Amino acid sequence: MSVEILTYGALGARLNISPEAARSLAKRLRLPRSLSEDGKALVSVDLAAIRHTPQPPRRRPPGDATMLAAKIAALQAEIARLETSAAGHREDFERERERADSLVAELLRATAESAAARETTARLEGEVAALRTAVSIDGGGQPERRLGRLAASLVDADRKAARG
Numbered sequence: 001m002s003v004e005i006l007t008y009g010a011l012g013a014r015l016n017i018s019p020e021a022a023r024s025l026a027k028r029l030r031l032p033r034s035l036s037e038d039g040k041a042l043v044s045v046d047l048a049a050i051r052h053t054p055q056p057p058r059r060r061p062p063g064d065a066t067m068l069a070a071k072i073a074a075l076q077a078e079i080a081r082l083e084t085s086a087a088g089h090r091e092d093f094e095r096e097r098e099r100a101d102s103l104v105a106e107l108l109r110a111t112a113e114s115a116a117a118r119e120t121t122a123r124l125e126g127e128v129a130a131l132r133t134a135v136s137i138d139g140g141g142q143p144e145r146r147l148g149r150l151a152a153s154l155v156d157a158d159r160k161a162a163r164g
Contacts, residue, residue: 002046002047002048004044005034007040007041008023022043031044124150124154127150
């Protein structure tokens with residue numbers, strides 16, 4: 001058992017494999033490694049202990065290239081179809097977003113109108129209540145004037161509601 005210190009290139013040459021395969025083998029077998037003075041990796045290995053038989057390089061069948069080209073063409077057609085579909089979905093999204101924006105604007109407008117109507121209702125109810133209490137207390141001419149102002153307020157509120 002003689003231990004030799006070899007670079008990956010030398011180990012690969014001894015085992016008839018590439019330097020990358022020799023590096024992978026050294027890592028897999030957890031062989032001790034160190035660095036030489038010139039910065040190359042050195043591996044301590046007992047070649048008699050390693051029973052490595054290199055695999056013959058794999059060759060693709062001759063029809064494989066045409067089959068791969070057909071697959072590539074099919075995938076490119078699928079990509080083009082998906083891009084067209086995505087563009088259609090994008091148009092739908094944009095249209096729905098514009099619709100949602102207009103609905104939000106309409107909702108905000110309706111909310112503002114509702115708040116204004118509530119305020120007007122509260123004010124008119126206050127005036128009616130004041131008029132009722134004045135009628136019960138006074139019994140005189142003041143309520144007619146207040147009633148006239150209330151009627152004018154109602155007409156004014158009705159005109160504003162019709163405009164809005």
